[in-house]
Amino acid sequence: PVPAPAGATHPLAIGPVGAPEATVDGFVAQYLRNLNFDRGVTLSASTANDRFYALAYTVRDYLVARWLEGVRRYRASDRKAVCYLSAEYLLGRQLDNNLLASGLSDIAAEALAQCGVDIEELRAQEVEPGLGNGGLGRLAACFIDSLATMSVPNVGYGIRYEYGIFRQTFEDGRQVEQPDSWLELGSPWEFPHPEAAQTISFGGSTEKYDDGGVTRSRWVPAWSVQAVPYNYMVPGYQNGRVNTLRLWSSRANHAFDLSVFNAGDYVEAVRAQTFAENISKVLYPEDSTAQGKELRLQQQYFFVAASIRDFIDVVLPEDFDLTRLPERAIFQLNDTHPVIGVPELMRILVDEKKMEWDAAWAVTQQCFAYTCHTLLPEALEVWPIDLLGRLLPRHLEIIYRINEEFLLAVRERFGDDEARIRDMSIISPDGAVRMAFLATVAGSKVNGVAELHSQLLREKVLPAFDEFFPGKFTNVTNGVTPRRFVRLANPELSALITEAIGDGWLTDLERLRELEPFADDADFRTAFGEMKAANKRRLAATLQARDGLTIADDHMLDVMVKRLHEYKRQMLKLLHIVTAYDRIVSGEVEASSVPGRTFVFGAKAAPGYDMAKRIIHLINAVGSVVNDDPRVEGRLKVLFPPNYNVTLAERIIPAADLSEQISLAGKEASGTGNMKFALNGALTVGTDDGANVEIRELVGDDNFFLFGMSEPEVEALWARGYTPAEFAEKDAGLGRALDLIGSGAFSGGDASVFAPIVSNLMNDDRFMVLADYTSYIAAQDRVDDAYTDTAAWQRSAVLNVARSGFFSSDRSMRDYIDRIWHTEPLG
Ligand code: GPU
Known part of the structure; x- marks a missing residue:
């Protein structure tokens, strides 16, 4: 025990006073105390912010004693x-994270229910x-x-x-x-x-x-x-x-x-x-x-x-x-x-x-x-x-x-x-x-x-x-925390895993390996598919409430969320979307012959980064045209909810089927979103870049869609001399996609709006978007084929989860x- 201050006689004056009792009654009492004494309101007169604050303070109260004790022990x-x-x-x-860490999630839920307080409403209060x-x-x-x-x-x-x-x-x-x-x-x-x-x-x-x-x-x-x-x-x-x-x-x-x-x-x-x-x-x-x-x-x-x-x-x-x-x-x-x-x-x-x-x-x-x-x-x-x-x-x-x-x-x-x-x-x-x-x-x-x-x-x-x-x-x-990005973001998947292998995986993520046999278990795969569907419905509800967006629940969810940067190549994703659109409207491809896809973007551009902002504009412009065109209705959809942040990531990632990790090889140091997607059972379409290399090695080539030049190939092409326009000439689909963008098809006929993007790609293309296009489209065609075999896709998805335990930030810390x-x- 710490020495008491001179003159202290009361036993409570000697150390941390200790946490409230970890029971529903203990929680209720502390919650109401916080509402009254800290917020200065009664429950009936409280605002949602008061109720959120009182909840946060209550969780805090349970953690503080351990915190002070830990600081004391460390200093000693x-x-x-x-x-x-x-x-x-x-x-x-922080709320759910701290509830989970303190083991109070169930007690808090029951306590708030007994107070007639809607915990969902309080979650939404937190900024x-x-x-x-x-x-x-x-x-x-x-x-x-x-x-x-x-x-x-x-x-x-x-x-x-x-x-x-x-x-x-x-x-x-x-x-x-x-x-x-x-x-x-x-x-x-x-x-x-x-x-x-x-x-x-x-x-x-x-x-x-x-x-x-x-x-x-x-x-x-x-x-x-x-x-x-x-x-x-x-x-x-x-x-x-x-x-x-x-x-x-x-x-x-x-x-x-x-x-x-x-x-x-x-x-x-x-x-x-x-x-x-x-x-x-x-x-x-x-x-x-x-x-x-x-x-x-x-x-x-x-x-x-x-x-x-x-x-x-x-x-x-x-x-x-x-x-x-x-x-x-x-x-x-x-x-x-x-x-x-x-x-x-x-x-x-x-x-x-x-x-x-x-x-x-x-x-x-x-x-x-x-x-x-x-x-x-x-x-x-x-x-x-x-x-x-x-x-x-x-x-x-x-x-x-x-x-x-x-x-x-x-x-x-x-x-x-x-x-x-x-x-x-x-x-x-x-x-x-x-x-x-x-x-x-x-x-x-x-x-x-x-x-x-x-x-x-x-x-x-x-x-x-x-x-x-x-x-x-x-x-x-790098690694990511399985507590936030699996347990909290994906409770359905977490329940499935725990039911199959116990809950040791939360602090020892390599144990996900024990899931491998379940990839061949048809019942497990079905449950896995239901988990994805439930997560899509949850995302749909979030996007509806947040942005008024709707998503079709029978679509493949194809997601690219990350900062907007030319090296990450959101443009390559856009060229694929324009190509998929063009193939259908030109009659080259029968709409019903490819799986329906919803493309989801999330990306902020640095305010002074002009090209990045222009690409954001283009994503939205392509989205408007594609989403309003009856010829692709029910087949292709583009969603770009604004203000992508951690809270939204926690909704989007668990719902994803396909993870886009398509940077030019040698440019993305690691990536960490790539790990979160794999751990949530999305398959990756990716280049041999950053941690994608390690993800592919671990999950296996059959469960990863690799495309594009390798880093040495990129270097060799630079050394030979890179002329992007030549690639546009060689691939007719690429030429058409660039023409559509450059001719104003997505800007009401005004060619000037997106011409700078096209001319940058044709004349400079620092990140070799055009050079990787053909290979990327071929990979996306393989994705379409693979997605039609539901059992095989789900098997791969389960294997992605089972083999991604290496990407826990606990391992990085070790x-x-x-x-x-x-x-x-x-x-
Ligand atoms: N990264 Br430098 C940033 O997010 N901001 C930066 O200013 C710099 C790097 C990223 C890398 O781009 C990404 O590849 C990596 O996974 C992440 O740091 C964490 O290492």
Whole structure:
């Protein structure tokens, strides 16, 4: 037990007071208490928001005691913690996740029923925190779920954006962005701690000073803001463990305010406050492209500096010997966004703690590890030295010194090979800091996110570093949490699995293998088919209520949901749809000879990405024409519900028959949607890219529709010289599809609207859409054939589930632990 404060005599004052009783009566009592005492309303006078809040608070109440106890036990131990540094966490709704984790789902349902409260209505009240763009942010959310479930000490550190990823609407088929004010009604899951705010400084200059005969450098910053921590509970799955997600919110520095107030300039003081609060105001909506804006660098430094200081000053014991920091912390860099933490830790150790440079560097190198999530050159962050030097002058000096010593070591190994030096310098020839290089030099390990990606990272992006640092590069293939993406999203499938093999799969997903024999069991397959049909009806109801869309329940559901990006090739999907449409209306194909298909898209485009927005417009335009044409009625349908997010993903993925993973080989680092679909029994049509490679190897060629060039074939075609127009000439179907789009068939005869898309494909086509078209259409023809044999399709679908257990984020976490972190669970 923790020591009681001096003077405490009451037994309850000694530790956490403990959770309410886990019974229906206990739940009801706590629920009504929360409604009355926290919301200040009676049940009969409550709003849906009050009732949702009281429910969330009640679930929270059960988790808090375990959380506090876990924090206490961790601090009493000397365990190493994983400090996951991520600019994004795409959490999704929390209510059902926390009910499931705490084992309270049934009790809560019964308790609310006894209160006459509709739990479905309350679920719908929750606004998901969209604090991420896509895969990278969702991956972070899966990882912290797995770490809690595996009892591994972890703090997730990030930014509490006031506005998350924008809310997407369509006007005349064009994307319009609305602010996502997810905090409008408050969030019941957060614990703000304004009293624990940290001061984070910026700007100014550096100076040398005499420290008892030693010349030292220090930073004299010009301005600062406050970083206020907001804690969120991250409960493990029914294991009594609750980890912490700590997100920082910026606030004006009072000292700063006050001086201006005293000068009598009230308006200026308030402006300063706005300026400070800007830092955590909004998530940058760019995905897989670097932004290069000063505010973005402010955000990065803001959260990383607050997080490192938090761990050292608050989490570790006072007077901890920082030469031993690597025994207690590993800072995992989720892509390059937190890499400014490297010079920040060096600054703390050298300038503040007065450690020798070499000793500090040794500590720093052991404390960081770096995950790279891309191969696209435009996604690799660089910061111009003038910008970085203006905002963080001392950090720039430190980066220069790191680079100097690193390049000296390179010279020692390879001689004065100036070309090599230029290629490996952390400072690029045009005067920018290459953050991926800094992360690679500083990190104890560098990992890619799927086998192919890690291989290409080593061989093509950072080969000189691989040569210089043998053993530094490794792979950890991504994973997804089976709790959210199978158990919660697909309760019907979960029940089927548990009935067949027991419930051990939820924390040991490889056990899905035990389902393999059921692929040949006709009754199981029938039940599986009923599960898919039920999920389609559930999706239909959601889309009807949400967007007024209708789906035919006898259709194959063919789904492409992911950020809109040219490399992901939504255009290739569109060319297939236009071809399928054209084949029927031209009479080439009898409508009744192919299975009915509903194509579902979900995709947000970065607001400044013109081509992506034009493609969104085209998807909607093709959808209008196809959906209104009586010649394909009942055969083809295109649905594009706006504002794809985690909540919608949880409805769409379990209903899908076909998963579209069609990026140009060598461009998608991993993909994680691909894993979610396979685990929910969709078959994949995909290229040999990212984790598709591993999915195909595991589920088997017979249960996967492979098409397109392999990465070496892509390289070879570039080397030969790629002329996209030649492909349009060779394939008549492709020529016709492009003509239809380019001639205004989907834009009321106005050819100019989509001509830029067609001309880009014909003349440039960076992502080789035209080169893969013929192979893609052939694969889709195979899909049509396969779908007509229901038993065989369902067999493949069951095998996809049974063989995808590898893609649990629990396994990813085990790999990080074994290969990178070397941490242990807190028993
Ligand atoms: N990814 Br870089 C993002 O979602 N955002 C980014 O800024 C960068 C990468 C994705 C990759 O595109 C995807 O292939 C991968 O599965 C995911 O990160 C998680 O690793």
